[in-house]
Amino acid sequence: MKRCNVAVVGATGAVGREMLNILEERDFPYDDLKLLATERSAGTIMTVKGEEYEVEVTTPESFEDVDIALFSAGSTASENLAEEVVSRGAVMIDNSSAFRMDDDVPLVVPEVNPEDIAQHEGIIANPNCSTIQMVVPLKPIYDKVGIERIVVSTYQAVSGTGKDAMDELVEQSEKILNEEEIDPEVYPEQIAFNALPHIDVFFDNDYTKEEMKMVNETQKIMNDDSIKVTATTVRIPVLIGHGESVNLELGSKLEAEEAKRLLSETEGVKVIDNPDELAYPTQIDSEEDDDVLVGRIRVDETLEAGLNLWIVANNLRKGAALNTIQIAEKLIETEF
Amino acid sequence: MKRCNVAVVGATGAVGREMLNILEERDFPYDDLKLLATERSAGTIMTVKGEEYEVEVTTPESFEDVDIALFSAGSTASENLAEEVVSRGAVMIDNSSAFRMDDDVPLVVPEVNPEDIAQHEGIIANPNCSTIQMVVPLKPIYDKVGIERIVVSTYQAVSGTGKDAMDELVEQSEKILNEEEIDPEVYPEQIAFNALPHIDVFFDNDYTKEEMKMVNETQKIMNDDSIKVTATTVRIPVLIGHGESVNLELGSKLEAEEAKRLLSETEGVKVIDNPDELAYPTQIDSEEDDDVLVGRIRVDETLEAGLNLWIVANNLRKGAALNTIQIAEKLIETEF
Structure with a gap:
């Protein structure tokens, strides 16, 4: 090189x-x-x-x-x-x-x-971090059977906001455990032991900037403006690692086993998915892993061709x- | 009486x-x-x-x-x-x-x-707690325009598991903040500062019992087996209050303002939804409120008639x- x-x-x-x-x-x-x-x-x-x-x-x-x-x-x-x-x-x-x-x-x-x-x-x-970790595992699925619509709900770590937010989560958690008063500064409301359905500023359509990034950036990266995306982005009290619950409407059927095989062969993706052994990815797993972790891979029977996924990655590194x-x-x- | x-x-x-x-x-x-x-x-x-x-x-x-x-x-x-x-x-x-x-x-x-x-x-x-809080605000929407399909991702508090789980979250949080080793007992993995996409046992179809409860109980309560529901249920480090990101495919169009008006008039529902003032419901709000709290009400433009909602309630009380x-x-x- x-x-x-x-x-x-x-x-x-x-x-x-x-x-x-x-x-x-x-x-x-x-x-x-x-x-x-x-x-x-x-x-x-x-x-x-x-x-x-x-x-x-x-x-x-x-x-x-x-x-x-x-x-x-x-x-x-x-x-x-x-x-x-x-x-x-x-x-x-x-x-x-x-x-x-x-x-x-x-x-x-x-x-x-x-x-x-x-x-x-x-x-x-x-x-944007949440878009990167979503499109990595979606690409092989898109290439194989097509993706028509994505419904995504996120579980995002405070480190996406920065070092101050990480400090706020730690300090707030300590105060609440000690039954002391808290005074939120970085976030508008308590983040410790709570979830805030609000990341970045609100637009006129009542979606947040984070949500619209997931829509627009996904279409641009995939070079396909016909992919429909709707997002709800939520901050949860986790320090590092974003989680995403992703529901896909596919172009044609893909069995769960076939999706697992396809993702296992994808560069940058690691499948952690074995319900019998309670194996699924969590944010803690992503702290020491540069791959995008995918689990809870299930066919969504409410669609002609649907799939549910749980996607986790380190937002500071891969994100x-x-x-x-x-x-x-x-x-x-x-x-x- | x-x-x-x-x-x-x-x-x-x-x-x-x-x-x-x-x-x-x-x-x-x-x-x-x-x-x-x-x-x-x-x-x-x-x-x-x-x-x-x-x-x-x-x-x-x-x-x-x-x-x-x-x-x-x-x-x-x-x-x-x-x-x-x-x-x-x-x-x-x-x-x-x-x-x-x-x-x-x-x-x-x-x-x-x-x-x-x-x-x-x-x-x-x-x-089940997650089903109750979802159907209360969905009923007036169902009556008005019909609901064909529901995609729900949950953000559930540990008190749903019981008192032991609440103690585990508090103790684990304290240990992690003090940089001490933890030893999960109630949950299979660390719950403090983490999220677990796993509630109740896994079924053969790789959905959890909690996820299938949301499917089957919703149809039974609404007296309509034709409502399609797909769920991903996730435990997050919150003590009391479940959050739900809900995407609805409606029978016919419903504007966000009309949905807000309808929900505001519904017994047992409180609308907290004013993006200009960063007003949205959080789990902490539900601790002292018996209503089902609804916010982030937005039209989902990826469907002919779609709506996104963020629903929060106290899982020990209304749930x-x-x-x-x-x-x-x-x-x-x-x-x-």
């Missing part, structure tokens, strides 16, 4: 730190690595592959001589810096939602639509940092 | 205690009250409406002179004692799943099918004890 110069923007955040871990774990072939963040985090020393790096403040000049810029610093940072990155000849792989639905920006899950990478004009977008770096690896393979 | 003699079987359990609270709160018109339980709990002194009662061991003779026996002591106790209760002329209102699907046993939610009570032959069954006592109240009205 060819080598290149990499910059990580938002290196000190929850996803940024996970990116550095993954660059190290996968021995990503960079020549030069630059860690960038805001003023507040500049000066932090971080170690990657045994070498120490000082985090620098992100400026337009930071991207001179950079080949790939991995962004996870929020939509505003991505919007403000995109032109600076691209005009210097670097490719931006962006974890924010800023450019995901732009026509000239490929939205990529490497197991699903790697061919879309070639269409980029300087920016490649990484999809964010890992997918971003997998895109970078594919890009190097084909372009550098 | 006429008075009668009441026995509560399983009086010291989580649901039994809630029954006693509700008998008191609603000033239920009993003449004589008898608290029954197993050997282990006999002798316990419990106070209802300011009067002390000693819990007695349940025997066949316990039901002499009883008019209504409220059972919440598990399926085996209900099966073993049913004939003893009925042959003595008492009516058994049973919270277990023992008789729910028997043809000669009405399965009743008073807001939905009170007329079925009249058909009883000595036993009336109280439905169990309260519904049982509401059945008893209706029975007294019509029969005594």
Whole structure:
């Protein structure tokens, strides 16, 4: 694999730190690595592959001589810096939602639509965490029998909101167990020992932005606007790992055993599904596993051709940092 | 309202205690009250409406002179004692799943099918908690436009399993926060900060008993076997209150505003749905509210006529004890 110069923007955040871990774990072939963040985090020393790096403040000049810029610093940072990155000849792989639905920006899950990478004009977008983990196991099913409609309900971890939210869940849980008063800050209501049917802002149609991401991004990644998706996204008191209950209306029948076989053979998917041994995936399982975990695979007899699935993945890794770096690896393979 | 003699079987359990609270709160018109339980709990002194009662061991003779026996002591106790209760002329209102699907046993939610009570032959069954809270808001929608298919994913509290499970969630949460080892006993896997897509035993079709209860009981309560239901039931780390994400395929179109109006006018339902003010129901809201709470009411545009709902209720009260006592109240009205 060819080598290149990499910059990580938002290196000190929850996803940024996970990116550095993954660059190290996968021995990503960079020549030069630059860690960038805001003023507040500049000066932090971080170690990657045994070498120490000082985090620098992100400026337009930071991207001179950079080949790939991995962004996870929020939509505003991505919007403000995109032109600076691209005009210097670097490719931006962006974890924010800023450019995901732009026509000239490929939205990529490497197991699903790697061919879309070639269409980029300087920016490649990484999809939303809940969408990524859903489309990985759906792709082989789509290819085999077609998917006409998806009804998805999510069980999402607080780490999707960030480090502050993880702290809030821990602190609130402690206070409630000690019978102390709580004072929600990150979420509008108590998250410990509760569930909030609300992720991201509400749109005029009363769906949330998270729900509409699942609709629009799924169609774009699968390159098929005819797939119907309706979503209800819910935050639950889990630190890491998103769960999804997915009901599929298929183009033609698929038996549960055949679905299990198909998914077992799919790159990036692990089937954990043995009711006799009470084997099914849970969020805790996803903490140490980079695969998308699938279980509770059952035919839905209320449809001509229907299937129910329970899908779990680590939202910080496959849902964010890992997918971003997998895109970078594919890009190097084909372009550098 | 006429008075009668009441026995509560399983009086010291989580649901039994809630029954006693509700008998008191609603000033239920009993003449004589008898608290029954197993050997282990006999002798316990419990106070209802300011009067002390000693819990007695349940025997066949316990039901002499009883008019209504409220059972919440598990399926085996209900099966073993049913004939003893009925042959003595008492009516058994049973919270277990023992008789729910028997043809000669009405399965009743008073807001939905009170007329079925009249058909009883000595036993009336109280439905499963997740089914009760779903059918209450679905009934007015069914009456207005018809319901053809239901896709439901649940977010269920551990109190559905019982007092031991509540203790396990609290203890596990404390241990995890203190970074101590945990050793799951009530559930097969860690429930604190996790979600388990598994409630009750697995059947041969790979659905759980809880999931099939939602299918079969919904059809029976609604008196319509043509309603298609598919369910995925999930346990989450919440103490009290079940949440449900419900997707409906309707017989004909119903606008969200019309659905809100209809539900607002329904007995036993409270609509909490104002996205502008981030108002939606959560499990914590259900702890102090006997209504079934409904929010996130949205048209599902992927269907000719579709609707998404988020339904929350207190599983120990409306899902169990309260519904049982509401059945008893209706029975007294019509029969005594």
